[in-house]
Structures are given as structure tokens and as C-alpha cells.
Amino acid sequence: MTRSEQGRHRERHDPHWVEWLTGIVSALLVAGLLGWIGWEAFTREATPPDLTIAVLTTEKTGNGYRVAFDIHNAATTTAASVTVIGRLMDGDRVIEENHIVFDYVAAESKSTGAILFRNEPAGRRVDIRAAGYTDP
Amino acid sequence: MAQDAVNADGDRPADGDKDEFNRFVTGLGRGVGGALFLALPMLMTMEMWYLGFYMARERLLLLLLLNIPLLILLAHRIGFEETFTWREAVRDAVIAYGIGIMTSLVVLTALGLLRGGMPASELVGKVALQSVPASIGAMLGRSQLGHDDQDGDDTKETRYHGELLMMAAGALFLSLNIAPTDEMIVLAYRMTIWHALIVAVLSIALMHGFVYAVSFIGGHELSPETPWWHAFVRFTLPGYVIALSISIFTLWIFERLGDSSALEIMLSVIVLGFPAALGAAAARLIL
Structure with a gap:
């Protein structure tokens, strides 16, 4: 408990045991957090962004086709302004090319997005790749 | 002044009613000011406008619902008027929520952010999201902007859970300010783990120091025989854990966590935990 008087508060000298229990649990949580972060700080090496793309679904939309994909950054550094280029290929010929930009793909994380094509992707090759990024 | 009005009520009911009405209107004014x-x-x-239409509706609903008990508890503590019963606290909370909604509506309209052509869900979403901080502001308006004569000479005891709740309210208020911004995410991405460690230690130290x-007026002191680490373990560390929990909650509400790895999430939480911890400390001083 805290006693308030004249705008000042004074902490009780003989607190309830719950206060100590909460305090000790919190101390363990904070120590665990700092310990974990500290351990990561010592053991984790900074690697440049390593981006891989996996196509999830291809669906028909009102005015074309949507190819949804996720982009995974396996490295320990975040990539910013990640440009992804999607090509619809028929053999060696490029039928359609679109690109999108992800603001961020966080370290060891994935983001999802989609590329919209006007032509039918079925029976053709869909080639989606990351074209570049900046450091945040 | 407030106390006189209540005392005089029996003797001079007409004057008492008038005083009470004036006092109530003044309370409303302070509420709008605070909001x-x-x-x-x-x-x-800008991010708050966008969130108003793209954030998941179930999360918005959860935020709006959780705001109700928070306002009631704040009202019980400070209120537009001295609230002694829970019924009055509920009434004050409803008024604060109403002021929050009206203020958001008026300001957003005045700034040209609400227009006729927008879908209803966007209009409602924008106002609803803004009404949460505005209603907390309306509630705090009285305690921060008002100067009641009898403030300061009353002796009251705050239960331990009340103290923790005040910290949660303060942390929530500041993290609502900062969690929606893109800067939060950019900071977490640019920081190394060492930076995060420093920010975490700094947050705890400042929280205890403040x-x-x-x-400060409203600061806390310890009995001479109590060692400093007693308060550190009993109040500051639980306060920091609360600040971090509130940070996780607001980041989740605003869909800032995404598919990030645990460590990336933790970095964002520590960054947001910094203002949240200061908010928690400030709440203990102000409320």
C-alpha cells in the first residue's frame, strides 16, 4: 500500500506478501528478458538479408489473376524497400512483368504480398524474385 | 468549492442545484479540454487515420470494450467530480467516453478527414479508434487541468493493485500515442540488440528515478528504515513488466507484430516499453 499525504506518497514499510511475490515474479521476468536479449547479443552474428520467396496461391480476381506469395528473410538483418519482380513466362518469352515494393522484411521473419497479372498464369511459368533492398 | 456545494445542498436547495450544475458544466469543459x-x-x-479503416474489427472492438473498465477505474480514482460510489464512477466513465467520441468526431470532421463519400465502416472506425485516447484524455482532464481546493490535504491509501492499475493506465496512454507510428517499427529494425539492452536498462532506471x-510533487518516498531496493522490487520492476505487457498488447492491437520472429518482436516491445515505462511512472506521480 501507498499512503498519500500533502501530495506526497509514502510506501508502507510492512507490505503484504503479495507485493513481494509480484515483485519477485517481475524481477525473474525482467532478468529473463535481459538475459535472453544479452545472450542473443553475444551469440548472434549479423548476416546480410537473405530473401526467399514461396508462391502460396493463384486465384482469379475480377480483372485478372492474383498470385499470392510470402517472402522470408532468413538473415539477422532487416531489409527495407524490398523490390519484388514477378514475371509471367511462356518459354523464354516474358508475357507480363510487374513489381511491388515491401517497406520492410524484418530479420528472421516473413511478410506476405501478391502480384496481380492480367494474363492467365495457368500453363505458364510464374517467376517471382526479390530484385534488391536497402538497409533500413 | 465542490464540498461546499454538497454541504449547502440541504439548506439552500436552489443554490445547491445551481452550483452542482455549474460544477458539472465546468467538469465537461475540462473533459473536452483534456480530450x-x-x-x-x-x-x-496519419497512421491513426489509416488504422481506423484497415485494423481488424475484432481487435478494434476489444480495444473499445477494454476502454470501459479502464475508464470506470480511472473515474473511481479521479473522475469529473469526487466519485464515491461505483455507480457515479460508471456515470463519469460514460460521460468521458461520450466526450471522447464527440471530440474525435468534431476534430476529424474539422480537419477534413471524415467526408460524405467514405464508407460507413471507415467513418465509424476512425472515430471509434480516436475515441479511446480522447476519452482517457477527457478523464485525465479533470485531474491535470483542474485545481480543486481540497486537493492535497486529504490522506488516502492506494491499494497495491490500484497502484499497478494506475501504471497500466499511464503505460497504455503513452503507448497508444506511439505504437501506431511507423517510427516504432523503423527504430526496432535499425537498432542492434545492444541498443535494446541499453534502452531496457534506461527505462527501468528512469522509471525508478522519476x-x-x-x-516531483506527487513523488513517492520511502521510510528511512526501508532500503531502496524494497520499492524497486515491489513497484518499479512490476511496473516495467506491466509497461512491456501493455506494449505487447498495443502492438498486437495495431497489427504491428506480423509474422516477425520472437527477437524482432521483443525489440519492438522494448522500444515501445520506453515511453510506456515513463507513462507508468508519470501516472504514479499525477494520479
């Missing part, structure tokens, strides 16, 4: 003063940064933040070491 404007504290929620304007959010009303004028409440115990620096002699």
Missing part, C-alpha cells in the same frame, strides 16, 4: 490536449497528437497522426529520486 483535445491529450488526444490531438493522435488525431493528427518516482523516488527526483522530488
Whole structure:
């Protein structure tokens, strides 16, 4: 408990045991957090962004086709302004090319997005790749 | 003044009613002032407008619902008027929520952010989201802007859970300010783990320092025989855990966590935990 008087508060000298229990649990949580972060700080090496793309679904939309994909950054550094280029290929010929930009793909994380094509992707090759990024 | 009005009520009912009405209107005015003063940064933040239409509706609903008990508990503590019963606290909370909604509606309309052509869900979403910080601002308006004569000479005891709740309210208010901004995410991405460690330690140190070491009005002190680490373990560390939990909650509400790895999430939480911890400390001083 805290006693308030004249705008000042004074902490009780003989607190309830719950206060100590909460305090000790919190101390363990904070120590665990700092310990974990500290351990990561010592053991984790900074690697440049390593981006891989996996196509999830291809669906028909009102005015074309949507190819949804996720982009995974396996490295320990975040990539910013990640440009992804999607090509619809028929053999060696490029039928359609679109690109999108992800603001961020966080370290060891994935983001999802989609590329919209006007032509039918079925029976053709869909080639989606990351074209570049900046450091945040 | 407030106390006189209640005392005089029996003797001079007409004057008492008038005083009470004036006092109530003054309370409303302070509420609007508080809502404007504290929620304007959010009303004028671009990310908050966008969140109003793209954030998941179930999360928005959860935020709106959780705001109700928070307001009631704040009302019980400070209120527009001295609230002694829970019924009055509920009434004050409803009024604060109403002021929050009205203030958001008026300001957003005045700034041209609400237009006729917008779908209803966008209009409602924008106002609803802004009404949360605005209503907390309306509630705090009385305690921060008002100067009641009898403030300061009353002796009251705050239960331990009340103290923790005040910290949660303060942390929530500041993290609502900061969690929606893109800067939060950019900071977490640019920081190394070492930076995060420093920010975490700094947050805890400042939190303890503000409440115990620096002699602000409303600051806390310890009995001479109590060692400093007693308060550190009983109040500051639980306060920091609360600040971090509130940070996780607001980041989740605003869909800032995404598919990030645990460590990336933790970095964002520590960054947001910094203002949240200061908010928690400030709440202990102010409320």
C-alpha cells in the first residue's frame, strides 16, 4: 500500500506478501528478458538479408489473376524497400512483368504480398524474385 | 468549492442545484479540454487515420470494450467530480467516453478527414479508434487541468493493485500515442540488440528515478528504515513488466507484430516499453 499525504506518497514499510511475490515474479521476468536479449547479443552474428520467396496461391480476381506469395528473410538483418519482380513466362518469352515494393522484411521473419497479372498464369511459368533492398 | 456545494445542498436547495450544475458544466469543459490536449497528437497522426479503416474489427472492438473498465477505474480514482460510489464512477466513465467520441468526431470532421463519400465502416472506425485516447484524455482532464481546493490535504491509501492499475493506465496512454507510428517499427529494425539492452536498462532506471529520486510533487518516498531496493522490487520492476505487457498488447492491437520472429518482436516491445515505462511512472506521480 501507498499512503498519500500533502501530495506526497509514502510506501508502507510492512507490505503484504503479495507485493513481494509480484515483485519477485517481475524481477525473474525482467532478468529473463535481459538475459535472453544479452545472450542473443553475444551469440548472434549479423548476416546480410537473405530473401526467399514461396508462391502460396493463384486465384482469379475480377480483372485478372492474383498470385499470392510470402517472402522470408532468413538473415539477422532487416531489409527495407524490398523490390519484388514477378514475371509471367511462356518459354523464354516474358508475357507480363510487374513489381511491388515491401517497406520492410524484418530479420528472421516473413511478410506476405501478391502480384496481380492480367494474363492467365495457368500453363505458364510464374517467376517471382526479390530484385534488391536497402538497409533500413 | 465542490464540498461546499454538497454541504449547502440541504439548506439552500436552489443554490445547491445551481452550483452542482455549474460544477458539472465546468467538469465537461475540462473533459473536452483534456480530450483535445491529450488526444490531438493522435488525431493528427496519419497512421491513426489509416488504422481506423484497415485494423481488424475484432481487435478494434476489444480495444473499445477494454476502454470501459479502464475508464470506470480511472473515474473511481479521479473522475469529473469526487466519485464515491461505483455507480457515479460508471456515470463519469460514460460521460468521458461520450466526450471522447464527440471530440474525435468534431476534430476529424474539422480537419477534413471524415467526408460524405467514405464508407460507413471507415467513418465509424476512425472515430471509434480516436475515441479511446480522447476519452482517457477527457478523464485525465479533470485531474491535470483542474485545481480543486481540497486537493492535497486529504490522506488516502492506494491499494497495491490500484497502484499497478494506475501504471497500466499511464503505460497504455503513452503507448497508444506511439505504437501506431511507423517510427516504432523503423527504430526496432535499425537498432542492434545492444541498443535494446541499453534502452531496457534506461527505462527501468528512469522509471525508478522519476518516482523516488527526483522530488516531483506527487513523488513517492520511502521510510528511512526501508532500503531502496524494497520499492524497486515491489513497484518499479512490476511496473516495467506491466509497461512491456501493455506494449505487447498495443502492438498486437495495431497489427504491428506480423509474422516477425520472437527477437524482432521483443525489440519492438522494448522500444515501445520506453515511453510506456515513463507513462507508468508519470501516472504514479499525477494520479
